[in-house]
Amino acid sequence: MPERSGADGPALGPRDLRLVGLRKAFGSAVAVDDLTLTVPAGSFFALLGPSGCGKTTTLRMVAGLETPTAGQVLLGEEDISRRRPYERPVNTVFQSYALFPHLSVEENVAFGLRRRGRKNVKGVVAEMLELVELGGFGRRRPGQLSGGQQQRVAVARALINEPEVLLLDEPLGALDLKLRRQMQLELKRIQTRVGSTFVHVTHDQEEAMTMADTIAVMNAGRVEQLGTPRELYERPVTRYVANFLGQSNILDGSVVEVRGNETLVDVHGVGLLVPGRLGAPGSTASFGVRPEKALAVAGDPTHRDPALRNAIPGTVTDVSFTGLSTQYVVRTPWDQELGVFTQNAGGETLVRRGDPVVVAWRPEHTFPLAAGTGAMPDDEPAAPPVMAPVSS
Amino acid sequence: MNAVVQAVRRHAVMAVGVLVLVYLFLPVAVVVLFSFNDVTGRFNFTWQGFTLDAWRHPCRVPGMCEAVTASLQIGAIATVVSTALGTLLAFALVRHRFRGRESTSLLVFLPMATPEVVMGASLLTLFVNAGVATGFATIVIAHILFTVSFVVVTVKARLAGFDSRLEEAAMDLYANEWQTFRRITLPLAAPGILSGALLAFALSFDDFIITNFNSGNTITFPMFVWGAAQRGVPPEVNVVGAAMFVLALLCVGGAELLRRVRTARR
Amino acid sequence: MTALLTTPTGAATPAEEPTVPPERRRVPYLLLLPGLLWLAVFFVVPLVTLVSTSLQTGSLEEGYALTFSWSTYSDVWSTYSSQLLRSFLYAGSATVLALVIGYPLAYAIAFKAHRWRNLMLVLVVAPFFTSFLLRTLAWKIVLADDGWVVGALQTVGLMSDTGRLLATPAAVVLGLTYNFLPFMVLPLYASLEKMDPLLLEAAGDLHATPVTAFRTVTWPLSLPGVVAGTLLTFIPAAGDYVNVQFLGTPNSQMIGNVIESRFLTVLDYPAAAALSITVMAVVLILVVAYVRRVGARELL
Numbered sequence: 001m002p003e004r005s006g007a008d009g010p011a012l013g014p015r016d017l018r019l020v021g022l023r024k025a026f027g028s029a030v031a032v033d034d035l036t037l038t039v040p041a042g043s044f045f046a047l048l049g050p051s052g053c054g055k056t057t058t059l060r061m062v063a064g065l066e067t068p069t070a071g072q073v074l075l076g077e078e079d080i081s082r083r084r085p086y087e088r089p090v091n092t093v094f095q096s097y098a099l100f101p102h103l104s105v106e107e108n109v110a111f112g113l114r115r116r117g118r119k120n121v122k123g124v125v126a127e128m129l130e131l132v133e134l135g136g137f138g139r140r141r142p143g144q145l146s147g148g149q150q151q152r153v154a155v156a157r158a159l160i161n162e163p164e165v166l167l168l169d170e171p172l173g174a175l176d177l178k179l180r181r182q183m184q185l186e187l188k189r190i191q192t193r194v195g196s197t198f199v200h201v202t203h204d205q206e207e208a209m210t211m212a213d214t215i216a217v218m219n220a221g222r223v224e225q226l227g228t229p230r231e232l233y234e235r236p237v238t239r240y241v242a243n244f245l246g247q248s249n250i251l252d253g254s255v256v257e258v259r260g261n262e263t264l265v266d267v268h269g270v271g272l273l274v275p276g277r278l279g280a281p282g283s284t285a286s287f288g289v290r291p292e293k294a295l296a297v298a299g300d301p302t303h304r305d306p307a308l309r310n311a312i313p314g315t316v317t318d319v320s321f322t323g324l325s326t327q328y329v330v331r332t333p334w335d336q337e338l339g340v341f342t343q344n345a346g347g348e349t350l351v352r353r354g355d356p357v358v359v360a361w362r363p364e365h366t367f368p369l370a371a372g373t374g375a376m377p378d379d380e381p382a383a384p385p386v387m388a389p390v391s392s
Numbered sequence: 393m394n395a396v397v398q399a400v401r402r403h404a405v406m407a408v409g410v411l412v413l414v415y416l417f418l419p420v421a422v423v424v425l426f427s428f429n430d431v432t433g434r435f436n437f438t439w440q441g442f443t444l445d446a447w448r449h450p451c452r453v454p455g456m457c458e459a460v461t462a463s464l465q466i467g468a469i470a471t472v473v474s475t476a477l478g479t480l481l482a483f484a485l486v487r488h489r490f491r492g493r494e495s496t497s498l499l500v501f502l503p504m505a506t507p508e509v510v511m512g513a514s515l516l517t518l519f520v521n522a523g524v525a526t527g528f529a530t531i532v533i534a535h536i537l538f539t540v541s542f543v544v545v546t547v548k549a550r551l552a553g554f555d556s557r558l559e560e561a562a563m564d565l566y567a568n569e570w571q572t573f574r575r576i577t578l579p580l581a582a583p584g585i586l587s588g589a590l591l592a593f594a595l596s597f598d599d600f601i602i603t604n605f606n607s608g609n610t611i612t613f614p615m616f617v618w619g620a621a622q623r624g625v626p627p628e629v630n631v632v633g634a635a636m637f638v639l640a641l642l643c644v645g646g647a648e649l650l651r652r653v654r655t656a657r658r
Numbered sequence: 659m660t661a662l663l664t665t666p667t668g669a670a671t672p673a674e675e676p677t678v679p680p681e682r683r684r685v686p687y688l689l690l691l692p693g694l695l696w697l698a699v700f701f702v703v704p705l706v707t708l709v710s711t712s713l714q715t716g717s718l719e720e721g722y723a724l725t726f727s728w729s730t731y732s733d734v735w736s737t738y739s740s741q742l743l744r745s746f747l748y749a750g751s752a753t754v755l756a757l758v759i760g761y762p763l764a765y766a767i768a769f770k771a772h773r774w775r776n777l778m779l780v781l782v783v784a785p786f787f788t789s790f791l792l793r794t795l796a797w798k799i800v801l802a803d804d805g806w807v808v809g810a811l812q813t814v815g816l817m818s819d820t821g822r823l824l825a826t827p828a829a830v831v832l833g834l835t836y837n838f839l840p841f842m843v844l845p846l847y848a849s850l851e852k853m854d855p856l857l858l859e860a861a862g863d864l865h866a867t868p869v870t871a872f873r874t875v876t877w878p879l880s881l882p883g884v885v886a887g888t889l890l891t892f893i894p895a896a897g898d899y900v901n902v903q904f905l906g907t908p909n910s911q912m913i914g915n916v917i918e919s920r921f922l923t924v925l926d927y928p929a930a931a932a933l934s935i936t937v938m939a940v941v942l943i944l945v946v947a948y949v950r951r952v953g954a955r956e957l958l
């Protein structure tokens with residue numbers, strides 16, 4: 001696999017975590033399929049996907065708890081794929097923490113240091129417990145702590161070893177919503193402070209977006225798309241990503257013609273503009289628009305804003321008010337339901353159920369999707385999703 | 393009305409349970425009581441008066457204390473060996489997937505399903521055919537054999553609830569295979585191994601039928617009781633029985649107390 | 659954005675190998691080796707020896723030779739049919755009794771004892787710490803003709819003045835029940851304890867009477883414990899000869915007594931071996947039936 005470096009990409013850091021052609025099969029079930037990606041040193045990286053997508057298996061291969069069927073795990077130029085877990089500068093915060101029940105909090109935290117022969121660990125341990133705000137809990141047993149406290153012990157126990165890479169396997173999954181929010185910020189704070197590479201596995205898209213610099217969305221053992229939270233949200237390249245992160249209105253049609261940097265697509269007789277050159281006239285094209293980018297207006301939308309050049313007529317079938325926004329469902333003449341979120345900023349014209357409206361948005365807010373029918377997060381393994389390269 | 397029926401039902405079950413416990417303890421109480429019997433004559437079957445004589449000089453009955461010593465020695469050796477063998481077997485059965493696992497389970501179970509008289513007889517035929525004289529060593533061999541399955545069961549029960557992620561966590565925290573075993577696996581499995589060992593010792597110390605087939609001239613405590621039963625059991629024998637009972641209860645109580653103190657202190 | 663993603667090249671996938679490295683695959687066998695060796699030498703080989711002994715003919719003076727004579731079996735079956743039948747009858751009665759009185763105890767410990775649970779469990783096991791022989795001898799005292807039990811029963815009129823308990827089949831069955839009761843209670847408790855008490859509440863909520871709830875929910879769920887307890891009680895009871903010796907009479911012997919005297923006193927090895935194999939075969943049939951019923955997984 002050629003590495004991209006120099007001219008068309010940023011130089012590789014000396015201790016980036018690199019997965020090259022990584023594959024893991026359990027019998028005939030392929031958990032991770034030819035995965036190649038680079039996690040820059042010092043970044044907060046999230047592997048996001050539903051359960052069973054291979055993200056935890058990937059993490060375990062990095063930790064050394066699973067042996068790859070094929071491929072390599074590299075730290076900089078160093079191949080660590082065949083090293084035992086205790087020979088890697090990598091530590092893990094386990095999903096249900098896996099704190100040692102027979103050892104005190106202190107001894108749990110000191111465990112890694114002691115195994116590496118460090119003496120006089122008391123001071124360092126106390127310092128680390130302070131960092132995770134557990135000073136004074138050192139003599140307790142893990143069983144006497146709350147879920148949030150146990151989670152912080154698990155973080156402290158891993159971090160005290162100053163790992164080059166810290167792996168977090170759904171570390172907040174067992175916590176309630178409020179505590180989870182708080183721990184998200186706390187983990188982010190700790191990462192900024194210690195500067196290690198964090199690889200965070202989660203199925204919670206909001207958690208990944210809040211914490212990570214870079215997210216890799218995984219599906220069925222592969223990475224669907226990789227990018228910053230904003231890139232993934234604004235420019236999803238597959239249906240899977242478009243639906244897994246937030247909601248999308250997805251439309252299918254055929255190309256009429258390419259007009260400069262835009263493509264005119266015919267969707268059930270409605271002409272819509274999509275940025276980019278989608279293909280030869282007659283070829284099928286799919287694209288989407290986020291509900292909050294669209295408006296539902298009565299009459300000609302270009303009267304309100306000339307930039308609202310994409311418009312689909314329809315009828316309002318449902319209106320729900322959520323406080324922050326009003327959410328409309330609009331049924332198109334071909335019976336597709338489109339979502340429209342209007343921010344509750346005041347001064348909106350009221351639209352009622354049954355009103356004829358036009359759903360309108362700016363062509364530049366449209367995101368083209370890779371051809372083919374990608375699997376939705378909800379319906380299980382349809383056709384294998386399309387793998388799309390992302391330019392950085 | 394319903395509440396009354398419920399209450400009666402709850403207490404009825406408990407009352408039956410307590411009665412059954414009384415049934416279980418009745419003979420124990422008799423054993424303890426008759427260790428204080430002031431026996432005149434050969435048979436310790438009727439209450440004749442209270443005395444501490446038997447407790448003061450338990451060894452005055454010829455051969456009894458030698459028999460107790462033999463039983464303790466046999467029990468100690470058999471316990472060490474069968475705990476080691478049983479623990480290894482339990483680890484293999486719980487922690488590993490291998491070909492023949494089901495048949496191994498069955499083989500380990502079968503000694504428990506074998507009537508003692510059959511096991512004792514079969515071992516005796518082996519020793520007779522091999523020309524091995526029965527005695528101390530053959531008793532030890534037999535005791536290891538019939539206790540090992542019980543050790544496996546006990547240790548397995550403890551290991552079944554073992555979270556293997558703890559070992560992964562240890563390896564992730566720079567503990568190699570040996571350190572992981574020494575620092576995590578062993579301490580967490582220890583209570584199971586300990587109860588397995590205690591069970592093995594108790595079974596060995598109390599075994600009569602298998603021992604009877606393979607004892608040669610060696611006399612264990614149960615063998616001594618069997619012999620004495622023909623002539624009349626002196627109260628000193630009851631003293632040993634009662635003392636074992638009290639000792640065992642003290643051990644159990646002490647262990648429980650230790651556990652509580654530990655959890656309270658931490 | 660600095661992270662890079664490259665499209666897969668569709669490289670040929672290597673053969674799907676189990677990922678346990680070969681030196682680790684040996685580990686379970688190394689763990690098994692000493693224990694299985696012990697079981698093979700001192701359990702399997704002796705059973706085979708026992709079978710071969712049962713097929714020998716000859717006499718103690720002239721020595722025994724393997725002649726594959728099955729006649730020993732038919733001989734001992736006809737000679738000792740009453741002892742064989744009595745053994746299984748006594749063991750069966752003791753097992754049923756142990757189930758009947760052990761079930762409420764196990765149930766009480768599992769669902770009613772709450773914080774006394776551990777104490778009650780210790781109490782179930784505690785009698786074991788006193789010698790089995792001594793406890794059986796203690797029953798001899800309790801059931802003695804001039805003992806208080808017989809006295810009380812005679813006073814109340816439940817027993818004639820010449821009636822006795824000692825040296826009766828009832829005393830033997832009582833002794834057997836007593837000796838192996840904990841082997842019934844512990845597996846029962848183990849399977850009841852696993853049960854969610856909410857299930858019973860749910861059954862009650864669905865208008866099941868307590869009896870129906872027991873019949874349709876508790877009992878079926880405790881069945882593995884019932885079967886395990888039954889086996890663990892029946893097997894040792896069928897082979898026991900101590901209870902008959904202490905509490906029974908010489909003319910109510912069980913098969914254990916016969917095997918013991920044939921082996922240790924008469925030294926008629928083929929007959930004793932044939933009887934042992936017979937007992938073992940009956941037990942094995944029971945075990946196989948058990949495995950069929952609840953699966954080998956529940957055995958250990």
